[in-house]
Amino acid sequence: MTMGLTLDALQITQAGRPLVRLSAHVPPGQVLTVMGPSGSGKSTLLSAVIGALPAGFTLSGRILLNGDEITTQPTAQRRIGLLFQDDVLFPHLSVAQNLGFGLRQGGTKAERSERVEAALERMGLAGFGPRDPASLSGGQRARVALARTLLAEPLALLLDEPFSRLDQTLRAQIRDLVFHETRNLPVILVTHDPEDARAAAGPVVSPI
Incomplete structure (x- = not known):
């Protein structure tokens, strides 16, 4: 069994236009950083991995978690966590x-x-x-x-710019905490901040 999160020839298109092309394997303990400007498909990639790709987008390729293909599984069955820009707490x-x-x-x-x-x-x-x-x-x-x-108890974690709304000092503290607490999981981080990528200390790729 191959442990970790694998994106096998993943491609997302919108109206026939390729938006995301990515092949990667993220083993437990590694953070894969996906960098690009706004509108480059970073959050769309996470939506595909979590199983919530919006209507109008087409997905091809495979998503595997610990050797099991989850490409067509419902979101609730994937056991992939997601942290957003907003904390989304129930008031x-x-x-x-x-x-x-x-x-x-x-x-x-x-x-x-x-x-x-x-x-x-x-x-x-x-x-x-x-x-x-x-x-x-x-x-x-x-x-x-x-x-x-x-x-x-997620088996993998996706980070959708979760530090972007924090001030500089707090950002560094929370970023270190997140990476420490998830050190045994495969993690994908999307960001436009080079400091996030440096702190993640893993490979950095473009969504296309």
Whole structure:
């Protein structure tokens, strides 16, 4: 079995025009950075990998995760996490409830609560469970979003410019945290910032 995320001759077209062409293998522990300007197909590539390619786009090639082809699998079955530019926390739920939403099925209520508390502690947010997401700083919200994504136990992770809305100091802190916490996963990062690529310390490719 080949561990990691493989894009085998992946091509995305729109109205017959090639938008993305990429072949790559991302083993666990590596971050593949896809760089390009706005409109170059970076986010469309992630949509294809996650299984949410919008109407009007055509996909060819194969996507494999740990040796299994997932090209046509529904998003929920792929076990691929995604971090966006925005933290996308549910405003009507507490921090703990937001994290609970990310948990995979199974376990008792007490066990699930323990996992949420452990995740918060790992993110430096012990005791933040009852808090309203609106009361959190940008950095704290980013940490909660990361914890929620990891609680789903993804087998790979996609990063859609998740650091772009943070100030320079906070950006470096959250970027280091993300790369540390996902060090055993294959990761694809899309960005237009060379600092992100340097911090990822992996190969850098263009979407076409």
